[in-house]
Each structure stands twice: as C-alpha cells, then as structure tokens.
Amino acid sequence: MLQIPYLDLQVLHGPIQKELDAAYHEVMEHQWFIGGEADRQFENAFAEYCGAGYCVGTGNGLDAIRLILLAYGVGEGDEVIVPANTFIATVLAVTYVGAIPVFVDADPDTYLINTDKIEEKITEKTKAIIVVHLYGRVVKMNEVRRLADKYSLKIVEDAAQAHGAECEGKRAGNLGDAAAFSFYPGKNLGALGDAGAVVTNDEQLAKKIRAYGNYGSYEKYNHVYQGCNSRLDELQAAFLLVKLKYLNQWNGERRRIAKIYTEEIRNEKIMLPNMPEDESEHVFHIYPVMVEDRADFVNYLQENGIGTNVHYPIPIMHQKAYAAYCKTAYAYPVTNRICAREVSIPLYPGLTDEQIEWVVRCANRYS
Numbered sequence: 001m002l003q004i005p006y007l008d009l010q011v012l013h014g015p016i017q018k019e020l021d022a023a024y025h026e027v028m029e030h031q032w033f034i035g036g037e038a039d040r041q042f043e044n045a046f047a048e049y050c051g052a053g054y055c056v057g058t059g060n061g062l063d064a065i066r067l068i069l070l071a072y073g074v075g076e077g078d079e080v081i082v083p084a085n086t087f088i089a090t091v092l093a094v095t096y097v098g099a100i101p102v103f104v105d106a107d108p109d110t111y112l113i114n115t116d117k118i119e120e121k122i123t124e125k126t127k128a129i130i131v132v133h134l135y136g137r138v139v140k141m142n143e144v145r146r147l148a149d150k151y152s153l154k155i156v157e158d159a160a161q162a163h164g165a166e167c168e169g170k171r172a173g174n175l176g177d178a179a180a181f182s183f184y185p186g187k188n189l190g191a192l193g194d195a196g197a198v199v200t201n202d203e204q205l206a207k208k209i210r211a212y213g214n215y216g217s218y219e220k221y222n223h224v225y226q227g228c229n230s231r232l233d234e235l236q237a238a239f240l241l242v243k244l245k246y247l248n249q250w251n252g253e254r255r256r257i258a259k260i261y262t263e264e265i266r267n268e269k270i271m272l273p274n275m276p277e278d279e280s281e282h283v284f285h286i287y288p289v290m291v292e293d294r295a296d297f298v299n300y301l302q303e304n305g306i307g308t309n310v311h312y313p314i315p316i317m318h319q320k321a322y323a324a325y326c327k328t329a330y331a332y333p334v335t336n337r338i339c340a341r342e343v344s345i346p347l348y349p350g351l352t353d354e355q356i357e358w359v360v361r362c363a364n365r366y367s
C-alpha cells in the first residue's frame with residue numbers, strides 16, 4: 001500500500017542534496033560559525049525577498065517574537081492582542097516579557113484572528129497586536145492597520161507559517177511594524193535545525209534586536225541591555241540561502257496541491273478550508289480540514305497509509321500553563337470548534353500525483 005507520511009523532508013532535500021553539501025563545505029572552509037558571511041548574505045537575501053529593509057537572524061521563531069516585544073519595551077502590565085487560535089509560541093512570547101495576552105476569537109471562514117473583534121478588546125494598556133498568518137494565509141491588514149493607527153499600537157506579524165504569502169502585493173514580513181519568522185525544519189522555508197528571524201523596515205529596531213540577541217551588546221563586552229543569546233548560526237544561514245531560491249517554486253507546488261484537494265475532495269463529512277479569492281494570500285503551510293469525529297477520521301486515514309497532524313488539539317486557554325485564562329476559555333467558540341475538529345492532511349512539495357490522488361480517493365471514500 002502507498003505510504004504517505006504527514007511530512008517527508010527527504011523528498012524536499014533529496015534533489016538539492018549537492019547544494020546543501022556545498023553550503024556545509026563552504027562554512028567548514030571558513031571555520032567561522034556565528035555572525036559571518038553566510039549570516040549576512042542570508043539576512044540580506046531574506047529581507048529583500050520579503051520586500052523589507054532589514055532582517056536579523058535569531059535562534060528560533062519564538063525568540064524572534066519575544067525579541068520584537070522586548071525591543072518595543074512591551075512588558076509588565078502591558079496587554080497584547082493575540083489570536084485565540086494559534087500555536088502556543090505566539091502567546092509564550094507575550095508572557096515571557098511579562099505582558100498579558102488578550103485573546104480574540106477566530107474568524108469562522110478563515111480560522112485567522114477575527115479582525116472585527118479586535119477593537120472591543122483594546123484598552124489603555126494595549127501596546128501591540130500580534131497577527132498570525134496561520135496555516136500560511138495572511139491576515140487582511142486593513143482593519144488591523146486602522147486600529148493600530150487609531151490607538152497607536154504596534155503591529156507584530158507572526159509569519160512563522162507564511163513565508164512568501166502576500167497581501168495586496170506585499171509579502172508577509174512587510175505588512176506590519178515588525179515580523180517574526182521561524183525556520184523550523186517543517187516550515188515552508190526550513191533550516192536543518194532551529195532558526196528564526198525578525199524582518200522590519202525600522203533600522204533602529206533591527207539594531208536593537210540584534211543587540212538584544214547578542215547578550216544585550218552592540219559592542220563586545222559592552223552591555224546596554226540584559227539581553228540573551230539568540231542568533232542564527234552560519235550553517236543554518238548557509239542552508240537557508242540554498243533553500244530560499246526554491247521557496248517560490250515550493251509555494252507554487254503547495255498551492256497546486258491545495259487546489260487539487262479543494263476541487264476533488266467531495267465528501268459532506270469533510271469540510272474543506274475556504275480559499276482566498278487571490279491565491280497569493282495563501283502558501284498552504286497546512287491544509288486544514290474539519291470533521292465531526294476526528295479520532296475516527298485520523299484512524300481511517302492511518303489505516304490507508306496516510307499520516308495526519310492536528311493544528312492544534314487544545315486551545316491555549318485550556319492548557320495547564322495558561323490555567324489562569326481557563327475561566328474565560330469558553331468565550332472563544334470558534335477557536336474551540338476548530339480545535340475539536342481540525343485535521344491536517346499531507347501537503348508538501350515532492351508529493352507525487354499518485355500520492356495526491358490516493359489522499360483524494362481515500363477522503364472521498366470516508367464514511
């Protein structure tokens with residue numbers, strides 16, 4: 001039987017193995033492992049890719065969000081608007097700096113933050129809005145920008161799932177005041193280990209974030225902030241530089257597969273994701289479908305050799321770590337519903353037509 005793992009990085013890396021090997025050898029030749037030529041080249045290339053002025057590499061995506069908040073001076077007692085439907089890292093970054101996450105429920109059509117429900121959550125303590133381009137789909141920024149202007153708030157993009165996604169011709173990373181990216185291996189642009197970056201048009205902010213992630217120093221042994229160590233290393237930068245060249249092609253392949261699923265899966269038990277009118281808005285990091293009986297559907301696909309994942313099974317407000325928010329957890333009906341029903345089916349560059357057809361056929365036969 002055909003086996004279709006939820007994710008297969010071998011099919012992505014196989015065809016570019018030689019280039020990745022060469023990148024490794026080049027770093028080994030220089031014997032310079034942090035903050036060298038590869039870092040500089042990748043940061044420049046990625047800033048340019050996003051259409052933004054600056055990119056600062058970080059150790060991972062969570063740190064990228066956290067460093068943005070730190071650099072903006074968001075801290076104790078401040079409130080930050082976040083989507084209730086997101087990966088835990090978005091919220092961890094907020095509470096790490098001592099601020100209070102204020103959750104906004106998801107939009108039932110896009111599963112993203114419901115921008116019509118942000119304004120009612122803004123108070124005098126609100127300092128920033130974190131929009132998450134979840135599943136690879138960009139948040140429509142008009143309303144967010146209007147609110148940010150009206151209340152003088154910073155817009156932080158969590159673009160960890162949306163490398164290359166566009167809103168009205170501008171790419172994720174260039175839609176707010178500062179953006180955080182993750183290059184965790186399974187992301188649309190992934191390193192061969194942990195890595196992340198901040199992208200912004202604000203030169204001062206970029207400098208400050210670089211200093212924060214480098215022990216709080218602009219100059220060696222001169223510490224102006226109580227910073228941390230969160231940097232992109234040369235090996236990861238060298239690998240990312242190779243993979244960045246393929247990002248548009250890979251995103252195109254993701255869109256092609258998403259289109260096939262959307263056109264060919266016809267089963268009243270499976271609710272497919274709503275597709276944006278403008279396909280450039282979505283890079284399909286994840287293809288989320290909704291079913292009533294998740295355990296049954298996951299088990300059925302497993303029996304047919306198809307791997308799945310869930311993004312995400314437990315709302316953040318129900319997590320033990322955020323027990324303090326439990327009393328209001330039921331105020332997010334859309335998020336609760338998504339978390340109860342969501343199943344992610346395999347979608348990545350390198351899936352063969354035969355594999356794609358098998359996923360479609362099995363989904364259509366599910367009863």
Ligand SMILES: *Cc1c(COP(=O)(O)O)cnc(C)c1O
Nearest residue numbers: 060061062087089090160182184
């Ligand atoms: C992956 C991810 C992160 C965190 O990135 P790491 O590199 O794993 O720290 C943050 N937000 C979202 C939405 C993510 O998907």
